[in-house]
Amino acid sequence: MKEKIEQLQKEIEIKVKEVKTLKEWNDLKVEYLGKKGPISAILSGMRDLSIEEKKETGKLVNELKETVGILLDEQRAQIEAKELEEKLSKEEIDISLPATKIPVGTPNILEKLIEESEELFMSMGYDVVEGPELEKDYYNFELLNLPKGHPARDAQDTFYTKGEELLLRSQTSPVQVRTMLANEEKEPLRIVCPGKTYRRDDDDATHSHQFTQMEGLLIDKNISLADLKGTFDIIAKKLFGIERETRFRPSFYPFTEPSVELDISCFNCGGKGCPLCKHTGWITVGGAGMVHPRVLENGGYDPKEWTGFAFGFGMERLAMLKYGITDIRTFYTNDLRVTDTFNRTEAE
Amino acid sequence: MAISMNWVRDYVDYKDVDLKEVADKITRAGINIEQVESKYIPNLVTGEVISCEMHPDSDHLKVCQVNVGDHKEQIVCGAGNVRTGIKVIVALPGAILPGDFEIKASKIRGVESNGMICALFELGLEEKTEESYNRGIEELDPATPVGVDVCKHFGWDDTCYTLDLNPNRSDCNNHIPFSYEVAAVLGEKVTLPDITTHPVKETIDGKLNLKIETDNCPMYNAKIVTDVKIGPSPEFIKHRLEVAGMRSINNVVDISNYVMLEYGQPLHFFDRDKLGDTILVRMAEDQEKIVTLDGKERNLSKDDIIITDGKKPVCIAGVMGGLNSGIDENTKSIVIESAIFDSYHVRYTSINHELRSEASLRYEKGLNYEYCTMAIERACHLLEKYADAKVLSGTMTHDVMDKTPKEVTFTLRQVNDLLGMELTKQDALKSLDGLGFEYEVNKDEFHVTIPNRRLDVEAHVSDLAEEIGRLYGYDHIESKLPTGEGRPGRYIGLVADRKLVSKRLRSLGLNEARTYTLISPEEDQLFRYHHQTPIALLRPMSTDKSIIRQTLLPSLVKTVEYNKARGTKDVCLYEIANTYFNEEEEDTLVSIAMMGNYLTPTWQGAKMKVDFYLIKGIVEDIFDYMGLKNRYTFVKETTPDLHPGMSAKILLDREEVGVIGRVHPSVMKDELYVAEFSLKKLASKKIKPIKFKEISKYPSVTKDMAFVVSKKVPAEDLLAQIKKSGGRLLTDIHIFDVYVGENVGQDEKSIAFSLTFQDPNKTLQDDEVMKVFNKIISDVEHKLGAVLRDK
Numbered sequence A: 001m002k003e004k005i006e007q008l009q010k011e012i013e014i015k016v017k018e019v020k021t022l023k024e025w026n027d028l029k030v031e032y033l034g035k036k037g038p039i040s041a042i043l044s045g046m047r048d049l050s051i052e053e054k055k056e057t058g059k060l061v062n063e064l065k066e067t068v069g070i071l072l073d074e075q076r077a078q079i080e081a082k083e084l085e086e087k088l089s090k091e092e093i094d095i096s097l098p099a100t101k102i103p104v105g106t107p108n109i110l111e112k113l114i115e116e117s118e119e120l121f122m123s124m125g126y127d128v129v130e131g132p133e134l135e136k137d138y139y140n141f142e143l144l145n146l147p148k149g150h151p152a153r154d155a156q157d158t159f160y161t162k163g164e165e166l167l168l169r170s171q172t173s174p175v176q177v178r179t180m181l182a183n184e185e186k187e188p189l190r191i192v193c194p195g196k197t198y199r200r201d202d203d204d205a206t207h208s209h210q211f212t213q214m215e216g217l218l219i220d221k222n223i224s225l226a227d228l229k230g231t232f233d234i235i236a237k238k239l240f241g242i243e244r245e246t247r248f249r250p251s252f253y254p255f256t257e258p259s260v261e262l263d264i265s266c267f268n269c270g271g272k273g274c275p276l277c278k279h280t281g282w283i284t285v286g287g288a289g290m291v292h293p294r295v296l297e298n299g300g301y302d303p304k305e306w307t308g309f310a311f312g313f314g315m316e317r318l319a320m321l322k323y324g325i326t327d328i329r330t331f332y333t334n335d336l337r338v339t340d341t342f343n344r345t346e347a348e
Numbered sequence B: 001m002a003i004s005m006n007w008v009r010d011y012v013d014y015k016d017v018d019l020k021e022v023a024d025k026i027t028r029a030g031i032n033i034e035q036v037e038s039k040y041i042p043n044l045v046t047g048e049v050i051s052c053e054m055h056p057d058s059d060h061l062k063v064c065q066v067n068v069g070d071h072k073e074q075i076v077c078g079a080g081n082v083r084t085g086i087k088v089i090v091a092l093p094g095a096i097l098p099g100d101f102e103i104k105a106s107k108i109r110g111v112e113s114n115g116m117i118c119a120l121f122e123l124g125l126e127e128k129t130e131e132s133y134n135r136g137i138e139e140l141d142p143a144t145p146v147g148v149d150v151c152k153h154f155g156w157d158d159t160c161y162t163l164d165l166n167p168n169r170s171d172c173n174n175h176i177p178f179s180y181e182v183a184a185v186l187g188e189k190v191t192l193p194d195i196t197t198h199p200v201k202e203t204i205d206g207k208l209n210l211k212i213e214t215d216n217c218p219m220y221n222a223k224i225v226t227d228v229k230i231g232p233s234p235e236f237i238k239h240r241l242e243v244a245g246m247r248s249i250n251n252v253v254d255i256s257n258y259v260m261l262e263y264g265q266p267l268h269f270f271d272r273d274k275l276g277d278t279i280l281v282r283m284a285e286d287q288e289k290i291v292t293l294d295g296k297e298r299n300l301s302k303d304d305i306i307i308t309d310g311k312k313p314v315c316i317a318g319v320m321g322g323l324n325s326g327i328d329e330n331t332k333s334i335v336i337e338s339a340i341f342d343s344y345h346v347r348y349t350s351i352n353h354e355l356r357s358e359a360s361l362r363y364e365k366g367l368n369y370e371y372c373t374m375a376i377e378r379a380c381h382l383l384e385k386y387a388d389a390k391v392l393s394g395t396m397t398h399d400v401m402d403k404t405p406k407e408v409t410f411t412l413r414q415v416n417d418l419l420g421m422e423l424t425k426q427d428a429l430k431s432l433d434g435l436g437f438e439y440e441v442n443k444d445e446f447h448v449t450i451p452n453r454r455l456d457v458e459a460h461v462s463d464l465a466e467e468i469g470r471l472y473g474y475d476h477i478e479s480k481l482p483t484g485e486g487r488p489g490r491y492i493g494l495v496a497d498r499k500l501v502s503k504r505l506r507s508l509g510l511n512e513a514r515t516y517t518l519i520s521p522e523e524d525q526l527f528r529y530h531h532q533t534p535i536a537l538l539r540p541m542s543t544d545k546s547i548i549r550q551t552l553l554p555s556l557v558k559t560v561e562y563n564k565a566r567g568t569k570d571v572c573l574y575e576i577a578n579t580y581f582n583e584e585e586e587d588t589l590v591s592i593a594m595m596g597n598y599l600t601p602t603w604q605g606a607k608m609k610v611d612f613y614l615i616k617g618i619v620e621d622i623f624d625y626m627g628l629k630n631r632y633t634f635v636k637e638t639t640p641d642l643h644p645g646m647s648a649k650i651l652l653d654r655e656e657v658g659v660i661g662r663v664h665p666s667v668m669k670d671e672l673y674v675a676e677f678s679l680k681k682l683a684s685k686k687i688k689p690i691k692f693k694e695i696s697k698y699p700s701v702t703k704d705m706a707f708v709v710s711k712k713v714p715a716e717d718l719l720a721q722i723k724k725s726g727g728r729l730l731t732d733i734h735i736f737d738v739y740v741g742e743n744v745g746q747d748e749k750s751i752a753f754s755l756t757f758q759d760p761n762k763t764l765q766d767d768e769v770m771k772v773f774n775k776i777i778s779d780v781e782h783k784l785g786a787v788l789r790d791k
Helices: A002-018 A022-033 A038-048 A051-089 A109-123 A151-156 A173-182 A225-240 A293-298 A315-323 A336-342 B019-028 B130-135 B150-154 B167-173 B175-186 B235-244 B251-263 B343-352 B358-365 B369-387 B412-419 B425-435 B461-472 B494-507 B553-565 B612-625 B679-683 B715-729 B766-784
Strands: A134-136 A166-168 A189-198 A210-220 A246-253 A256-265 A282-291 A307-314 B002-004 B033-038 B044-054 B062-067 B072-077 B087-091 B106-108 B111-113 B159-163 B200-203 B209-212 B219-226 B267-271 B278-283 B289-291 B297-299 B305-308 B313-316 B334-340 B390-393 B396-399 B406-411 B438-442 B445-450 B571-581 B585-595 B597-599 B632-636 B642-652 B655-663 B672-678 B701-710 B730-739 B748-757
Touching (some): A002 A022, A002 A038, A002 A051, A022 A038, A038 A051, A109 A210, A109 A225, A109 A315, A109 A336, A173 A210, A210 A225, A225 A256, A225 A282, A225 A307, A225 A315, A225 B412, A246 A282, A246 B019, A246 B167, A246 B461, A256 A307, A256 B461, B002 B235, B019 B175, B044 B150, B072 B111, B150 B235, B167 B175, B167 B358, B175 B251, B175 B425, B209 B219, B209 B396, B219 B278, B219 B369, B235 B251, B251 B267, B251 B358, B251 B369, B267 B313, B267 B369, B278 B334, B334 B369, B343 B358, B406 B412, B412 B461, B445 B461, B494 B571, B494 B679, B553 B585, B553 B672, B585 B679, B612 B632, B612 B672, B642 B672, B701 B766, B715 B730, B715 B748, B715 B766, B748 B766
Antiparallel strands (some): A210 A307, A246 A256, A256 A282, B002 B159, B033 B159, B044 B062, B044 B087, B062 B072, B106 B111, B219 B390, B219 B396, B267 B334, B278 B305, B305 B313, B438 B445, B571 B585, B585 B672, B632 B642, B655 B672, B701 B748, B730 B748
């Protein structure tokens, strides 16, 4: 009996290896493990055997069944793997065909720069505040140390609406005074105010009756030009590259005293001198200064106790410098072929 | 406006300095010098014409032999006045004349010519006019030495600075005030010009009545000079006026301008014979008239300050003189005016009469009373010297000027605290000395008197800190960062909502546009669903930008057209911007415009074109994103300039917040869809916080049903009815097909719904679902006149 079983196992081992398809495999399984198969025959023949022999044969048959089961499983896995391989080899695609793009919109070039700047300022503790564009003369000029008839009003000829009391703001500075006045507890203040501004300019490649400013204001105790310089260093490096150097040039703004121009070392030539920096090595990117004591007072802050600095950038100018744009109208025509090229990130 | 550095050297005694470096220092100290230009022309010498013969091949050219000092040159000259014996200016080969015109040795019609005999206009010293051209070459004084450097000899070896001044320092357009800046950076002192005169015994007393009848003239000085001889100005005056950008007229007129360019104090000269013996300053009367020097009649108003002869106006104060009292070539006796008028009124008058002159610009910025007094003496000094004038003794003066000195006391600590630098006492004093500020120092306290010429400096420590700091140099500042309580910044108010919506719209594939707030009246007539009164500018630059917009839609349509004209036909845009109505009420609108393909058709065949439902989907996404799900509806309504069959208003909590629809084909033929809504209204709504909701673990059952219903019944009504009838077991519903065509009646449509039923607490049984399902069918059929399809 033992020999018979070993004979059978050998026979099955050979047959299993010959099986190539799942059908053949199935047939083989029925042939040997089915009710009419040789293993079933052995089991049904056991009834004439002694108890000892029954025990012995039963054990051998079970071992056989187990071994055959493993052999079958292994063979089946091999067949399946091969069949899958064949199937996949027929499914090859041309991966060089174009991708399917999901549309993602882009910000306006100015907004992109504004958002980048805002993130920087917020990380330094500045809140982003906005104010009305149709503004009162009182906030746009008078509280900013620009009373009626002040010569500096000339430089920024303004769009007035009814009654010369209401105007399209010529600067974002009124937001500063409004915020100072709104801060009733007179706590330290850090804000930036980006926004649209308007002046009576004829539109051409470098002038625009509508433009965008971003002003900042910091009020605290013991603030000096050195704090402004350090803050400007960070802005310059973030927006125009880590190797930028900065300098202050004395200037004039009615709402700051002292006032300075904010210059950065030319990012085109590195300061050696080139047409972009008019061979000076420096490019003016904004204006700033220590908040004028009268403006502090108008905002309800006692100038004996508080000092602060304010700065302002023309976002169009910054963007034109940064990206090499030569026509200011580019920002307002919204040519999608142009804005498309801005739909990406940049290295720091 | 330019500064002649030769002129400045009259007041600041500097030697051997590089004027380019000086310019750089001055710029770094806050007076911006835009350009440094040397007026020196090399190879320009004096010469004498020793012979002059006709050119063999020309009827107007002459061949001259010219003694140029160490040798003689043959020069061909075409000027009418060239002749033997005259002294001339010769440009030798190598000279570069204005306009980059280089003189070279050449042959003119076969005859050698080694230079050019020059006219003044060719040297940039005179305007080229018909008159100066006809005058020909410049004939020098016969006493002029031959062979000397012309520029050096006549003082034309000048360097001039072109300034770009901040509005507070327009005083630096004048040579004396500017000299203080030069002196400050060079560590020199300023010497004021000679103002001494030799008055005759005859006095002004009794010869001039001076009356001031307005508060707008705090100072008025008048002097009389007689026996004036009108003639040409000396060369240095001509040259200096030229450099400053003014034309030389005659010695008398030039002196008035010269003194103004020295001190910044405008003077006015009256012809005494025309004026008479009275000067009365008052405000004009409405409709009073004067003919000004330019020959134009001016209609005056009660806001104009005028000078009269007691009866009629003879001058608009600070702006322009009258034709009836001006200097001419026959003038013998002059009344000189040196006065201060209220700057606000002069500004008003010059703008109002469109008469902005060198004088009015100076009055507008305010004047220094000390210079007002000096300038009149200086003019007399020069008139004595260069116009043979006799100066009458005495000055008629009206003076109610506030002369309170501007004084300020501060400590070095205060200055350093503002500047963020550590200046020593010596550093600070060096700056003050340089600027010519007078001071006393008492231990740590500085007591400074601000000179009257510095109208821009206020008696405040921050002003003095600026003066000290700008000279000391801001390059000494060492950067630091503000300390203080650190907390991250954030977006305040509506800005936060705007940023959120903006980013969401971009992620939905829309591009942000930025357009102008000002629009044309025609654009203002479009999409007037807001029914607001337009806000117009008082003085627009042009009509196409004269109205403050109240909807962004016209601007977006324009942007779509702009892109379409450039070949971009798939345009998805949005803009978020402020609008205004009733003068001061502000709204922030979100505006969307979409056209063409939303998804670029793929080679696999996928496509998605923009239609009403897509833009509706965009709008709904924004509302849902803002936490307003199920609180808004779209109500069909005809809207101006939108397609009557494809437009609706958007309601939020039953309040109208915006519009949506296809742009009317009469505005744009292409299928352009737009939507616009108030961000302010969206953001003002209270919303619930997000709360976790458990998903039922029991299986759901999905069943479809379709109804045939009149086209007039909106799908929304069916959805509402199904929801209502479905009760709590109906958890989801969506439309998967809408059919119109031959299988239903002409006025009918078929809408197919997919319904999902689920019980949160147990597995649903078939009979439970069927009960609800049948109730829905029966309710929809009865209440909406619908019929279940394929029953």
